[in-house]
Amino acid sequence: MSERLLVLVRHGQSEWNLKNLFTGWKDPDLTEQGITEAKEAGRKLKAQGLTFDVAFTSDLTRAQHTLKLMLAEIGQTGLPTTKDLALNERDYGDLSGLNKDDARKKWGEDQVLVWRRSYDVPPPGGESLKDTLARALPYYVQEILPGVLRGQRTLIAAHGNSLRALIMVLEKLTPEQILKRELATGVPVIYRLNADSTVATKVDLAA
Numbered sequence: 001m002s003e004r005l006l007v008l009v010r011h012g013q014s015e016w017n018l019k020n021l022f023t024g025w026k027d028p029d030l031t032e033q034g035i036t037e038a039k040e041a042g043r044k045l046k047a048q049g050l051t052f053d054v055a056f057t058s059d060l061t062r063a064q065h066t067l068k069l070m071l072a073e074i075g076q077t078g079l080p081t082t083k084d085l086a087l088n089e090r091d092y093g094d095l096s097g098l099n100k101d102d103a104r105k106k107w108g109e110d111q112v113l114v115w116r117r118s119y120d121v122p123p124p125g126g127e128s129l130k131d132t133l134a135r136a137l138p139y140y141v142q143e144i145l146p147g148v149l150r151g152q153r154t155l156i157a158a159h160g161n162s163l164r165a166l167i168m169v170l171e172k173l174t175p176e177q178i179l180k181r182e183l184a185t186g187v188p189v190i191y192r193l194n195a196d197s198t199v200a201t202k203v204d205l206a207a
């Protein structure tokens with residue numbers, strides 16, 4: 001019986017994470033720290049003895065770069081990889097490029113938290129987590145999950161909110177529970193699935 005392995009990794013620190021800017025579909029690369037985090041994520045996966053059959057990433061540089069660095073650490077630079085917009089970060093709309101502390105001063109802590117972490121309230125001109133889920137979940141179900149269930153060991157390098165959307169489904173979290181769920185940069189979360197696509201085990205490789 002194959003193991004139905006699915007590993008999710010948020011990209012390492014980006015230049016705009018460092019500057020504390022809303023990023024969304026903007027396309028900054030990793031910082032030096034982000035490069036270190038991505039390599040460390042690869043080392044952690046290697047230390048777990050994990051290798052992969054296939055990888056998925058978004059259309060954005062920071063996730064693609066993170067995947068490349070992880071695969072180099074694991075020794076799998078040629079791994080078949082699919083890039084798709086469906087795994088992109090939530091579109092932050094009009095907030096993109098604004099400083100997160102400046103936004104809190106302008107609109108208040110509570111409003112900014114709702115935009116950043118709530119399930120169904122979109123930032124102005126952007127996507128809510130629900131909107132993000134509406135394009136990430138069909139992609140997961142149609143393009144990723146069938147392979148996992150066939151035993152293709154699968155690595156996904158993507159973004160805080162596109163992965164929170166998938167985690168909400170995988171872990172059956174409520175809108176209240178997802179509000180509190182944070183995803184650190186460069187931390188692999190390892191799932192093994194049951195044949196019915198529910199989660200059998202989860203290991204979070206934080207720290």
Ligand SMILES: O=C(O)[C@H](O)COP(=O)(O)O
Nearest residue numbers: 021022023024089116160
């Ligand atoms: O797009 C962004 O600004 C970040 O990658 C994620 O932002 P968040 O922490 O506000 O969800």
